[in-house]
Amino acid sequence: MIRQIEGSRAVAEAVALCRPEVICAYPISPQTHIVEGLGELVKSGTLAPCEFINVESEFAAMSVAIGASAAGARAYTATASQGLLFMAEAVYNASGLGLPIVMTVANRAIGAPINIWNDHSDSMSQRDCGWIQLFAAHNQEALDLHIQAFRLAEELSMPVMVCMDGFILTHAFEQVDMPAQAQVDAFLPPYEPRQLLDVDEPVSIGAMVGPEAFMEVRYLAHAKQLQALQRIPQLAEEFQRCFGRNTCGLLRGYHLADADTVVVALGSVLGTLRETVDELRRDGRRIGVLGITSFRPFPLAAVREALQGAQRVVVLEKSFSVGLGGVVSTDVRLALSGLSLRGCTVVAGLGGRAITRASLTRMLLEALADKLPPLSFLDLDWRIVNRQLEREAQMRRSGPTAENLLRDVGTVASKVN
C-alpha cells in the first residue's frame, strides 16, 4: 500500500510485519520514533505476541536481545550514536555468539562535542564487530532492507545492522510502498535457531575459548560474511520477485558504463549526488555514482569491477578517521589494489553539515580538473579553524575548543551554504 509517512514509522511498521518476538527500547535521537512506533503497535495488540521491553540503557538493550535470541526469539532493537558506543561490548558479543539480532542504526555523529545530527561515525566505529552492515539510500530502501535483514541474519545466524541517516531519513515524510503481511510472511519464514537454550537439549553457550580455537571461531564469522556476499544479491532478487522492487543487493551503480570519474558514497547523500551528476552529465561530463549498500561484508570484487573502467574515484564520506582521513576510502583503495587510478577522499557532512548540490558541483568540477587534493573537507570553515589555531599558539589557557568556535561563529543556526 502506498503511504506518505515518516521514515521511522515506515521502519517500525516494516519491522512489525517481520513479527519480532522481543523488542528492546531505549530512547536516543534520532532513532526514538522507531521504537515509539513499535511500542504502540505492541501495546495496541497489533503486533502480538511480542514483548516490548523498556530497558535502562543501550547496553541492556543489546543484552536483552542477546538473551532473547539465544532463547529462540526473533529479537530487534534500534539505536544511534552514543547509544551504539554504549552497547559496543554487547554488539561484539552478539556477533561473536552468532545471534541473528536485527538492529536499526539511525546514523548520528559521536561526541564530544555532543551533536545529534547525522553522519556515519557511529556505525563506522563498529565496522569490525562482525555484524553485517547495510546502508539505506532512501526510506523505501530502509523499509525493504529491514525485511531482508531478518531473513539474512537468520539464514546465516549472524546479526545485521540496517543503517539509515538520522533525521534525513528517519524524520523525512516520504512516499513508501508498505507490503502486506502475507507478502512478508511468504518471504520471511519463522526463525529456526541454529543454537538454542532448550531444556530438552541443554547446551552451554559462551564458553571460554583459548588460543587453540579462537582464531578459527573468528574466521568462521568471516566465512559467514563471505556467504553473505553471495546471499545479499540472491535475496535482493528474490525480494524483487516477491515485492516487485529492486533493492540492488550489494551496490548500486549510476551511469557507470561510460564514466571516467566515479563518486563512491553511502546512504541518503546518493540522492543529492545523482541530481548533481545529472546536471554535470548534461554538460557532457562523464561522471557516475557508485552507492555501497553492503558496507560489511565489503564487496571488494564488485567494487573493483564497478570502478576499474574509471580514471578518477572520489570517495565522499560522512565519516572521518582522525589522524588518517577516510574510513570507506581505505576499503575502496583495497578493492582497487594494483589499479592505477586517481583517488580522492572527501569528508563531508560531519555532524549534520548540509551537503548541498552547489558544494558537490564545485567539488566535482575540481575533481574533474584534477585539482582536488587526496584528502579534503567539504565546506570546512577555515576561518574559525585558523582562528582557534592562532588562539592556541598565542596562549596556554585557550579554553574549551568547541565553545570557542561557537563564539566565533556567533550563531547556533546550522551551517547551510
Added chain:
Amino acid sequence: MSQPVKFYQTGTFTVGNRLLAPEQRSVQASTERANALNSGHRACQGCGEALGARYAVDAALRASGGKLIAANATGCLEVFSTPYPETSWQLPWIHSLFGNAAAVGTGIAAALKVKALKGGRSGVRVIAQGGDGGTTDIGFGCLSGMFERNDDVLYICYDNQGYMNTGVQRSSATPPAARTATTMAVGDAPGAAFGQGKKLPLIAMAHEIPYVATATVAELHDLEAKVEKAMGLHGARYLHVLVPCPLGWGAASRDTIALARLARECGLFPVFEAEHGEVSSVTRIRHRVPVDEYLRAQKRFAHLYGSPGQPEMIARIQAQADRNIRRFGLLEDGSV
C-alpha cells in the same frame, strides 16, 4: 523424644540430613539431584562459590521440575565451569558478558513468555547468576533495571567480597580493612577504606521486588529453602549468598563453611528474607562471637593483628556487627 533435634548440636549439617524425614532432606541428599554443576570443574579446593552454586542451581532445578535456563556473568563461576571444550553445566546455560547477566536473563524470560503464548513449552524458568563484582559493580545497572521492571528472573549473587578471578581486587562488596590487591595492607589505614561499599540486598529491597534473601554456604538447608521459596514466586527475585574464597580471604580450604558461619554468628553478615521491600524473617544468631574470631582466621585481615596491630579498626568492625544485630534484631532475646 521431648527435646527437638537442633542441627548445631551435631556441628555439621551433613549429619543433619540423616536425622530428618526424607522429604525434608537436602536436595543434595538425593540421588535424583540434577548435579547441575557437575564434577570436573576447575574451582579451587574449598571454593564457596562452587558449593553455593551447586546447591542453589540444583534446588532451582528441582523447584522448576528441571525446566530451568541459566544466564551467567563473567567471573570465577563462568571460567572454572566451562574450560572449552568441557562444561560442567547440565542445564541450558549462557555466558554473555561481565555486566549483563541480569539483562540476558530478562531477554530469555521474555522469549520464553512469547514462545509459551505461541503454544510452545510453558513453565520454563530463568535464573541469572554472578559474583559480587558482576552484581554490585559492573552489572549493577542491568540488575537494577531487571528489578524495577519486575522481570521474571531469580538473580543469585555469590558474594566472595572481591574480584577473585582477576587476582583478588576490591569490589564494592569488599569489607572495610580487608586487604586486596588494590586495597593494600600498607600505610596508616591499611586495607579497604571504611565508609565505602554497598549493601546490595538492601538496595534490592528498595526496588520492592517480591523476594530478597541472604544466605551463606554454612546453612545449606536454608539456602535451598530460600531458592525453593524464590522459585515459587514470579517477578524479580534476588538471593545474595556469602561464599568464602580461600584464595582471596587467605584462609584454609577446610575453613570455608566455618568462616561463612562465623560471618553470620558475629553479625557481620545478617541472614534474612524480605518480601516487597519489608523484612519478613531473620535468622537469629545462635552463639554470638566477637568479630575478632572471624577476622583472625583470614590473612586478608592479618595486618589488624600483631604489633602494632589496628585495635581501633577491629573496634570499628565490631561496631558494624553490633549495628547489624540492632538493625535486624539478630539476637534470640532481642537484645543488642
